[in-house]
Amino acid sequence: MALLEVNNLSISFGGLRAVGDFNLKIEKGELYGLIGPNGAGKTTVFNLLTGVYKPDEGIIKLDGQDITRKNTIEINHAGIARTFQNIRLFKQLSVIDNVKVGLSERIKYSLFESIFHVGSYKAKEKEMEEEALRLLKVFDLDGEKDILASNLPYGKQRKLEIARAMATDPKLLLLDEPAAGMNPNETKELMETIALVRREFDMTILLIEHDMKLVSGICEKLTVLNFGRVLCQGETKEVLADPEVIKAYIGD
Ligand SMILES: Nc1ncnc2c1ncn2[C@@H]1O[C@H](COP(=O)(O)OP(=O)(O)OP(=O)(O)O)[C@@H](O)[C@H]1O
Numbered sequence: 050m051a052l053l054e055v056n057n058l059s060i061s062f063g064g065l066r067a068v069g070d071f072n073l074k075i076e077k078g079e080l081y082g083l084i085g086p087n088g089a090g091k092t093t094v095f096n097l098l099t100g101v102y103k104p105d106e107g108i109i110k111l112d113g114q115d116i117t118r119k120n121t122i123e124i125n126h127a128g129i130a131r132t133f134q135n136i137r138l139f140k141q142l143s144v145i146d147n148v149k150v151g152l153s154e155r156i157k158y159s160l161f162e163s164i165f166h167v168g169s170y171k172a173k174e175k176e177m178e179e180e181a182l183r184l185l186k187v188f189d190l191d192g193e194k195d196i197l198a199s200n201l202p203y204g205k206q207r208k209l210e211i212a213r214a215m216a217t218d219p220k221l222l223l224l225d226e227p228a229a230g231m232n233p234n235e236t237k238e239l240m241e242t243i244a245l246v247r248r249e250f251d252m253t254i255l256l257i258e259h260d261m262k263l264v265s266g267i268c269e270k271l272t273v274l275n276f277g278r279v280l281c282q283g284e285t286k287e288v289l290a291d292p293e294v295i296k297a298y299i300g301d
Pocket residue numbers: 062065067085086087088089090091092093094134259
C-alpha cells in the first residue's frame with residue numbers, strides 16, 4: 050500500500066481550474082519531487098493535501114486512511130507536516146520554543162492524560178524540553194536554542210522550520226520550495242538537511258522545487274505540473290527525458 054494516494058483531485062477558484070485530475074502515489078521512504086513553472090498549481094496541491102483547501106473532487110488517502118475532508122489539525126495528527134513557500138516561524142519566540150510548538154501538537158494528548166495523573170505535568174514539561182533539545186541537536190541548532198528565531202540566518206530559519214515540522218512526528222513531510230531565495234551554499238546545506246531527515250527519521254518526503262536540476266539530483270520520482278495538470282510523472286530519469294517535459298519546461 051502506498052503511503053500517500055491521491056486520486057482525481059480538482060479545485061477551481063472562480064473560473065480558474067488551479068488543479069485538475071491530479072493523481073499521485075508515493076511509497077514509504079521515497080523522496081518525491083513536484084515540479085512545474087510558476088502558477089502551475091504546486092502550492093495548491095500542498096494546500097489540498099493539508100486541508101487548507103477542500104477539493105471540489107477527488108480522494109486523498111494517507112496510509113490507507115481517507116483524509117480528504119479533514120481539517121489542517123486533523124491531517125497533521127494523521128501524519129502530514131509541511132513547511133511553507135514563505136518561511137513561517139514564530140519570529141518572536143526562541144528557537145527551542147518554536148520546536149516546542151510543534152511538539153505540543155502531539156504531547157498535548159499526554160497533557161490530557163496528566164489531568165488524571167496529578168503531578169505528572171512537570172514531568173511532561175521536562176519530557177518536552179528534552180525532546181526539543183534532542184531534535185535541535187539532530188539539526189545542529191542546539192547551539193542557538195535560546196536566540197530569537199528572527200535572529201537566525203535565512204538558511205537556519207529554513208532548517209528550524211523543518212525541525213518544527215518534524216516535531217509533530219509526521220509520516221509524510223511536505224517541503225514547499227525550501228531552496229527559494231537561498232544562495233548556492235545554503236542550498237547545498239539544505240540538500241544535506243533533507244538527506245539527514247531521510248536518514249535519521251526514515252522520512253517520506255514530497256518536495257516542491259522550481260529548479261529542475263536541483264530536484265533531479267535527489268528525487269527518485271517526479272511529477273511535473275503544468276497549468277494545473279499532470280504533464281508527466283514517473284522515475285526521474287524517464288521524466289527528464291520526456292519530450293513533452295523538455296518542450297514545456299526545460300526548453301523555456
Ligand atoms: N486562494 C486562491 N484564490 C484564487 N486563486 C488561487 C488561490 N490559490 C491559488 N490560486 C491560483 O491557482 C494557480 C496555482 O497557484 P499555485 O500557488 O498553486 O502555483 P505554484 O505552482 O505554487 O506557483 P509558484 O511556483 O509561483 O509558487 C495560480 O493561478 C494562482 O493564482
